Amino acid sequence: MQLDFERSQSLFNKAQTLIPGGVNSPVRAFKSVGGQPVFINSGQGSRMFDVDGNSYVDYVCSWGPLIFGHAHPRIVAAITSAAEKGMTFGASTEAEVVLAEMIVQAVPSVDMVRLVSSGTEAVMSAIRLARGYTRRDKIIKFEGGYHGHSDSLLSKAGSGVATLGMPDSAGVPPNLTVDTITIPYNNIEAVRAAVALHSKSIACIILEPVAGNMGVVPPKAGFLEGLREICSENEIVLIFDEVITGFRVAYGGAQERFGVLPDLTTMGKIIGGGLPMGAYGGRREIMEFVAPSGPVYQAGTLSGNPLAVAAGIETLRMLKEPGVYDELEEKGAALADGLAEAARSAGATAHGNRVSSMSTLFFTAEEVFNYSSAKTSDTAQYAYFFHRMLERGFYFAPSQFEAAFVSTTHSAADIEATLSAARDVFETMKKS
Numbered sequence: 001m002q003l004d005f006e007r008s009q010s011l012f013n014k015a016q017t018l019i020p021g022g023v024n025s026p027v028r029a030f031k032s033v034g035g036q037p038v039f040i041n042s043g044q045g046s047r048m049f050d051v052d053g054n055s056y057v058d059y060v061c062s063w064g065p066l067i068f069g070h071a072h073p074r075i076v077a078a079i080t081s082a083a084e085k086g087m088t089f090g091a092s093t094e095a096e097v098v099l100a101e102m103i104v105q106a107v108p109s110v111d112m113v114r115l116v117s118s119g120t121e122a123v124m125s126a127i128r129l130a131r132g133y134t135r136r137d138k139i140i141k142f143e144g145g146y147h148g149h150s151d152s153l154l155s156k157a158g159s160g161v162a163t164l165g166m167p168d169s170a171g172v173p174p175n176l177t178v179d180t181i182t183i184p185y186n187n188i189e190a191v192r193a194a195v196a197l198h199s200k201s202i203a204c205i206i207l208e209p210v211a212g213n214m215g216v217v218p219p220k221a222g223f224l225e226g227l228r229e230i231c232s233e234n235e236i237v238l239i240f241d242e243v244i245t246g247f248r249v250a251y252g253g254a255q256e257r258f259g260v261l262p263d264l265t266t267m268g269k270i271i272g273g274g275l276p277m278g279a280y281g282g283r284r285e286i287m288e289f290v291a292p293s294g295p296v297y298q299a300g301t302l303s304g305n306p307l308a309v310a311a312g313i314e315t316l317r318m319l320k321e322p323g324v325y326d327e328l329e330e331k332g333a334a335l336a337d338g339l340a341e342a343a344r345s346a347g348a349t350a351h352g353n354r355v356s357s358m359s360t361l362f363f364t365a366e367e368v369f370n371y372s373s374a375k376t377s378d379t380a381q382y383a384y385f386f387h388r389m390l391e392r393g394f395y396f397a398p399s400q401f402e403a404a405f406v407s408t409t410h411s412a413a414d415i416e417a418t419l420s421a422a423r424d425v426f427e428t429m430k431k432s
């Protein structure tokens with residue numbers, strides 16, 4: 001199958017002379033699957049259209065935000081009418097109060113929330129807050145967890161960093177990561193050991209309650225509960241990074257789905273409805289440490305931007321309507337189970353993980369429960385799968401270590417077409 005990628009290729013050539021690597025975020029460059037990235041012209045529902053006129057069923061969904069697909073008319077209308085009233089004021093608006101109240105009502109552990117402009121900013125601010133509140137410096141994170149690109153969190157991070165093979169970023173002074181302790185995901189004994197060793201100097205434990213940035217890895221039974229117990233016993237702030245899972249795996253996020261409450265929660269992606277937004281929130285006692293009510297400084301010119309807030313409010317309203325999460329669960333299962341089954345019957349070696357509408361098919365025989373088991377995947381096979389699917393009009397993440405996201409706009413026919421293409425690809429994989 002030969003698609004024409006001529007215009008994408010010429011744009012990428014030009015972009016590489018103007019933008020580092022030709023992209024504004026590394027994973028977009030297709031480095032871990034090889035080949036050249038496609039440039040997108042537009043999106044509608046479950047579909048994206050590139051600049052050469054090729055069409056794709058999109059399972060990246062802008063890395064999570066597009067839970068209602070591309071250009072949903074209700075979200076477009078909300079943004080348009082907000083824009084007509086002015087883009088930004090640098091002063092408070094009523095809509096910010098509306099969204100804050102919706103988040104507080106939705107997310108079980110959140111009493112107060114601060115809006116920011118990205119997930120990175122939310123996490124960076126939550127870490128500062130945890131350190132300011134506890135007057136301790138050390139943080140614990142998990143191997144393969146990605147929490148944005150801020151300095152102290154770029155030690156053994158996952159996502160783009162993992163597949164580019166850079167355990168740490170250049171330009172991060174070692175003394176900014178010395179206080180970051182990294183532990184294998186799902187290993188509660190290793191957490192206990194680290195906490196015993198550093199008892200009174202650990203400010204927080206941060207994790208993705210369902211990992212999404214080493215591919216999808218669910219928490220083992222008891223893992224989240226164990227962390228909650230360790231944090232409570234040792235006065236450590238437990239932070240759930242729900243930038244992906246918030247409003248994705250349940251309306252109240254992973255904390256609602258698994259019934260374990262963190263002290264602080266970071267959010268992003270879905271709450272901006274496709275516009276740049278992040279948020280961090282949690283227990284009132286801790287949140288009151290944030291300036292201007294408290295001593296932990298954090299600010300933002302475009303924080304609570306009216307367009308992003310309008311998109312967020314409309315998205316949350318739509319998510320609250322009955323049946324949305326059942327539909328996402330069903331469609332997520334149809335895709336993930338279907339892919340795993342297609343791989344199995346073609347004799348391909350693969351192992352699927354899924355929580356709700358986020359899933360990953362790992363090209364490995366092993367159960368994937370942490371970063372090192374994820375890394376047993378055959379990334380060359382993934383790259384083959386990725387390109388053969390792309391040629392057939394199905395856009396999966398250009399890396400093995402990412403999630404496939406399903407939106408409400410992915411139809412049963414979209415998913416059946418995807419599975420039929422995948423069966424084809426697994427058959428050719430066997431022959432190649």
Ligand SMILES: *Cc1c(COP(=O)(O)O)cnc(C)c1O
Pocket residue numbers: 118119120121123146147148149208212213241242243244268269278
């Ligand atoms: C995407 C992501 C971030 C960073 O959010 P940005 O908006 O890209 O800065 C942080 N944490 C998790 C879990 C993410 O998936």
